[in-house]
Amino acid sequence: MESKILNKPIPEEGLSRVDGRLKVTGKAKYSAEYDVKGVCYGVMVGSTITKGNIKSIETKTAERAPGVLAVITYLNCPNIPGYHTDNQPDKGPLKIFIDDKIYFNGQPIALVIADTYERALFAASLVKADYTKDQHQTDLKANLSSGFSPSKAKDYLRGQEDAYKLAPVKIEHEYTLPTEVHNPMELHAIIACWDADDKITVWDKTQGVKSTQRVIAQAFKLPPENVQVTAPFVGGAFGAALRTWPHEIAAVAAAKLVKRPVKLVLSRADMFTSVGYRPHTWQKVGLGATADGKLVGITHEASGQTSVYENFTEGVVNISQLMYASPNVNTRYRIVPLNVNTPTPMRGPGEATGAYALESAMDELSYALNIDPIELRIRNHADSDPLSGKPYSSKFLKEAYQLGADKIGWSERSQKPGSLTKDGWLVGYGMGAGMFGAYRSNATVTARLMADGTLFLQTSVTDIGPGTGTAMASIAAESMGISPEKIRVELGDSALPPSPTQGGSQVTSTVGAAVFDACKELKDKFRQLDGGADSTDYTALLQKNKLQKLEVTTASKGSAAMNNYAAFSWSVHFIQVYVNPNTGVVKVNKAISVADAGHIVSPKTAASQIKGGSIMGIGMALMEEAVIDHRYGRLVNNNFADYHMPVQADIPQVEALFVNKPDPYLNPMGAKGMGEIATIGVAAAVANAVYNATGKRIRELPITPDKLI
Ligand code: MOS
Numbered sequence: 001m002e003s004k005i006l007n008k009p010i011p012e013e014g015l016s017r018v019d020g021r022l023k024v025t026g027k028a029k030y031s032a033e034y035d036v037k038g039v040c041y042g043v044m045v046g047s048t049i050t051k052g053n054i055k056s057i058e059t060k061t062a063e064r065a066p067g068v069l070a071v072i073t074y075l076n077c078p079n080i081p082g083y084h085t086d087n088q089p090d091k092g093p094l095k096i097f098i099d100d101k102i103y104f105n106g107q108p109i110a111l112v113i114a115d116t117y118e119r120a121l122f123a124a125s126l127v128k129a130d131y132t133k134d135q136h137q138t139d140l141k142a143n144l145s146s147g148f149s150p151s152k153a154k155d156y157l158r159g160q161e162d163a164y165k166l167a168p169v170k171i172e173h174e175y176t177l178p179t180e181v182h183n184p185m186e187l188h189a190i191i192a193c194w195d196a197d198d199k200i201t202v203w204d205k206t207q208g209v210k211s212t213q214r215v216i217a218q219a220f221k222l223p224p225e226n227v228q229v230t231a232p233f234v235g236g237a238f239g240a241a242l243r244t245w246p247h248e249i250a251a252v253a254a255a256k257l258v259k260r261p262v263k264l265v266l267s268r269a270d271m272f273t274s275v276g277y278r279p280h281t282w283q284k285v286g287l288g289a290t291a292d293g294k295l296v297g298i299t300h301e302a303s304g305q306t307s308v309y310e311n312f313t314e315g316v317v318n319i320s321q322l323m324y325a326s327p328n329v330n331t332r333y334r335i336v337p338l339n340v341n342t343p344t345p346m347r348g349p350g351e352a353t354g355a356y357a358l359e360s361a362m363d364e365l366s367y368a369l370n371i372d373p374i375e376l377r378i379r380n381h382a383d384s385d386p387l388s389g390k391p392y393s394s395k396f397l398k399e400a401y402q403l404g405a406d407k408i409g410w411s412e413r414s415q416k417p418g419s420l421t422k423d424g425w426l427v428g429y430g431m432g433a434g435m436f437g438a439y440r441s442n443a444t445v446t447a448r449l450m451a452d453g454t455l456f457l458q459t460s461v462t463d464i465g466p467g468t469g470t471a472m473a474s475i476a477a478e479s480m481g482i483s484p485e486k487i488r489v490e491l492g493d494s495a496l497p498p499s500p501t502q503g504g505s506q507v508t509s510t511v512g513a514a515v516f517d518a519c520k521e522l523k524d525k526f527r528q529l530d531g532g533a534d535s536t537d538y539t540a541l542l543q544k545n546k547l548q549k550l551e552v553t554t555a556s557k558g559s560a561a562m563n564n565y566a567a568f569s570w571s572v573h574f575i576q577v578y579v580n581p582n583t584g585v586v587k588v589n590k591a592i593s594v595a596d597a598g599h600i601v602s603p604k605t606a607a608s609q610i611k612g613g614s615i616m617g618i619g620m621a622l623m624e625e626a627v628i629d630h631r632y633g634r635l636v637n638n639n640f641a642d643y644h645m646p647v648q649a650d651i652p653q654v655e656a657l658f659v660n661k662p663d664p665y666l667n668p669m670g671a672k673g674m675g676e677i678a679t680i681g682v683a684a685a686v687a688n689a690v691y692n693a694t695g696k697r698i699r700e701l702p703i704t705p706d707k708l709i
Pocket of ligand 1: 237238239242345346347348349502503504
């Protein structure tokens with residue numbers, strides 16, 4: 001941080017969330033909670049078939065139901081001028097209500113608008129459609145052969161192809177990850193309110209108010225500044241709110257049609273079919289090594305599902321190009337179009353899926369070699385980026401291995417599976433590593449110091465839960481040498497200075513750096529007022545100069561020097577499990593995650609971020625699975641009763657540790673991202689621990705008890 005810190009306003013353990021009190025007292029308002037005069041309510045009707053056409057749709061009964069204002073279908077939907085007239089691969093998200101085609105089960109076929117939510121819900125039950133059914137395909141494994149290489153993910157080769165096959169020690173296995181659904185606590189919701197014919201305000205659940213503004217402006221052919229997007233609080237989002245979905249466009253169109261504000265809140269079931277998910281993915285990894293554990297070759301293939309109308313692509317196999325210093329690597333990625341809705345990034349998109357396979361395979365190799373899994377990774381540690389050849393901007397992964405191994409008591413582990421027991425339970429230890437690009441993009445921050453000493457920080461970025469506002473306040477407090485209580489952070493509004501979408505583990509690096517730069521500029525202004533002296537008595541300086549406030553708006557971006565470095569955040573996860581040999585129940589007893597995420601600017605929220613990601617990875621390993629009945633192409637567990645994810649009782653005390661050494665190049669704080677690495681590698685660590693406990697290698701997630709007995 002800045003060398004000249006005049007006092008130390010931040011406690012060692014970090015700030016508590018600046019918005020914590022608002023959140024726990026219910027004062028924080030989420031998008032569906034705004035009181036908008038004259039608001040009416042929308043409820044979606046989904047297709048009950050999986051592929052085909054709507055033959056006829058009966059809306060009269062619904063239209064005559066009490067309180068109904070409109071029933072929108074493809075037959076009467078108002079023209080959305082920026083919509084393409086077709087759904088085609090690579091032409092963006094699904095366009096609803098444009099024709100009679102059905103691509104997946106649950107696809108919206110109607111939107112009912114009524115004066116109350118209950119009346120809209122009842123009327124929605126009265127909409128009946130007749131269909132012409134076609135044969136659908138929803139089963140990834142049965143359709144692997146129809147996969148193709150998407151234009152954005154070419155096959156990769158370094159050295160010799162399939163070199164692992166010639167190595168003295170080799171393993172080759174297939175790994176499968178089921179579909180996982182984001183399911184944040186807050187349902188996706190929008191209130192759309194036209195203020196004039198060409199001017200609209202939306203309160204929307206989104207990770208990026210500027211991106212939502214751009215998409216709505218484009219769809220309705222409006223100047224962006226005529227679209228006001230507000231999202232000061234977001235109740236969790238792990239990628240599902242990165243893009244603007246059809247229900248948001250539909251609500252805006254409906255509000256125009258009924259000439260009233262429209263509120264549309266997705267149901268929990270809608271959340272499974274309307275806002276993306278982590279796609280069902282099949283992988284095969286081949287690893288070959290010398291007898292002393294030096295990797296000779298890595299071959300990593302993956303096939304993930306996508307929809308028939310959009311080519312969703314993610315970096316599943318990239319981690320195998322990057323993680324270890326293997327001279328020979330080849331990867332192949334395919335997407336398989338199915339009659340499902342389009343997937344979307346979900347925390348550690350691609351990498352979390354790929355790391356499950358690669359880090360499981362490394363564990364399998366460690367047993368084949370009889371080398372400790374940490375030792376195997378150290379022997380193959382990459383000292384520079386194997387893909388670009390560039391030096392790393394910073395990498396402290398070996399320190400992270402050590403910290404985690406010490407904390408979990410790795411020395412207690414036995415290399416012989418099934419050999420440790422406690423109170424009748426089998427005990428096992430596992431670890432898995434992760435990595436994700438450390439990015440920084442552009443952001444602008446306004447910093448305004450008021451006569452009473454209050455510092456306002458303003459930028460449009462949303463805070464979806466990681467503690468962006470808290471990190472901003474921490475950086476500003478240290479930089480300005482003022483108490484955090486005097487800082488007000490204002491976020492999540494498209495009228496504020498531009499910031500990136502919250503995602504890709506880049507917000508603290510990007511927006512934090514903009515806060516840092518803005519504070520620096522503001523301090524310079526005060527220094528000028530002070531005749532070059534360094535005082536932090538800002539109120540006195542304002543008073544002396546008869547000023548109500550002093551304000552700067554600073555645009556900030558990374559330096560060109562970053563091009564000379566490969567920048568990544570790194571993580572390693574350690575898991576201790578207890579497995580009941582009679583019932584197959586797996587209890588995670590200890591979870592330790594260690595992050596090399598540069599300098600930690602906000603220790604409390606950083607620890608929460610890592611713990612949340614670890615819990616998500618435990619869910620991925622042991623519970624989460626969206627199940628389709630392929631006879632009907634329909635989800636059977638699209639609710640919180642049947643779709644399992646960890647609750648308090650499933651999770652032990654999860655610990656987050658940090659190497660906490662600054663990255664010298666990425667940004668002035670030395671911080672790197674941590675949102676994604678928190679999850680990447682966790683599922684493998686759990687699967688590896690289960691193997692260590694039982695000698696059973698489950699290569700198809702989730703590891704449910706039936707697979708262990
Ligand atoms: Mo994230 S998958 O960048 O929201």
